[in-house]
Amino acid sequence: MLALSPTNAARAADALLALHVGTVAFVVLGAVAILVGGWRRWRWVRGFRWRLVHLLLMAFIAVQAWLGALCPLTVWEQALRSRAGQAAYQTSFIEHWLSRLIFFEAPWWVFVAAYTGFAALVLLAWFRVPPQRARRGGHG
Template sequence: MNSSDFYLLLADLILITHALFVVFVVVGLILILIGGACSWSWVRNPLLRLSHLFAIGFVVIQSWLGAICPLTMWENMLRKKAGGVGYQDTFISYWFEKLLYYQLPQWIFVVAYTLFGALVLVSWFWVRPRSFR
């Protein structure tokens, strides 16, 4: 494996991590709400819920500050080191890029992330987590 392939592999791993982060945040909220209605005890796990709240909180604050996601920056840096310009060459990067990155005005993302974050915060009260003891 040459260095270019290695950088592309690392970039793809970061992209997969990014996708899993998105799945954790989005599907996590859906499962928390369904789990609350179905009395699933695991959705009240305080560590899970705090991790979920922190994850979306990070995204919301980052969007308010107009910052680029660190995962996106690292991935692009690795793709450039591999000789690319970002989001080309590999199958994984092509499809995940289509699923994760949309070309819309920044304010739409700020509003969407803020509303989603507010819903996660409200879910904290709808489906109360157990205490940390």
């Protein structure tokens, strides 16, 4: 790991947590946007690249859950908090509230079931609201 001062490690951990919350928001709100946008006929929800990223990210999350592995962002954040001399998830304002937003206490099987179910929903949306590749040479 980089040689960070405890203060900079704490700031980096907070930034990483914010990125983690953004990732969760992308996955959850992206799925909602796809389903609502398919129904409302929003063309942008069929964008192939972002849909592929969305699907692959959700698949990665589900596979991690099946393997019993922690998210790499969580592992990195905890290492930074340790470097900062902080107990994970018990210090700064940003870290405190953002972690409460995305981390829950439950048996591991609950997370495996939830991530698997959500991955199935994202996969179903792939076929129900299929993405479309951009047309080459055209305007639009």
